[in-house]
Amino acid sequence: xxxxxxxxxxxxxxxxxxxxxxxxxxxxxxxxxxxxxxxxxxxxxxxxxxxxxxxxxxxxxxxxxxxxxxxxxxxxxxxxxxxxxxxxxxxxxxxxxxxxxxxxxxxxxxxxxxxxxxxxxxxxxxx
Numbered sequence: 001x002x003x004x005x006x007x008x009x010x011x012x013x014x015x016x017x018x019x020x021x022x023x024x025x026x027x028x029x030x031x032x033x034x035x036x037x038x039x040x041x042x043x044x045x046x047x048x049x050x051x052x053x054x055x056x057x058x059x060x061x062x063x064x065x066x067x068x069x070x071x072x073x074x075x076x077x078x079x080x081x082x083x084x085x086x087x088x089x090x091x092x093x094x095x096x097x098x099x100x101x102x103x104x105x106x107x108x109x110x111x112x113x114x115x116x117x118x119x120x121x122x123x124x125x126x127x
Contacts, residue, residue, distance in 0.1 A: 021045045022058045026065050036065040 025044040029036045038052045041062070052058055 018045075018047055018051065019055065019057055022047060022052065022055075023061055026058075026061055030065055030068070036062065036069060038062070 022041065022045055025041050026036055028044075029040065034040065038049055041047070041052055042049055052062055
């Protein structure tokens with residue numbers, strides 16, 4: 001076996017090891033319910049960002065994992081949704097209260113306009 005063939009074989013083995021490590025990390029994140037992201041995978045495996053984007057095998061695994069997680073719910077999201085629902089309800093109540101106040105002010109304004117018009121008519125008649 002020539003030196004070149006040996007070098008190609010060693011590079012292939014390293015590449016296979018990297019792919020196995022990346023796949024294991026993706027699988028582990030999926031099992032733990034962690035959101036799969038390139039920065040987290042970089043941190044877990046020590047591999048470069050480019051490896052996850054340029055390697056077609058890993059890119060396909062990564063995309064599949066992200067697609068699967070698109071339907072899952074983050075546990076923190078439920079808490080945030082409840083808090084936001086409470087906030088929305090509070091704001092809706094505030095809007096209703098302001099609408100009622102606005103309607104009351106419009107009615108009062110109409111009454112005052114009518115009174116002002118009557119007063120103006122009385123002044124004109126007295127002239």
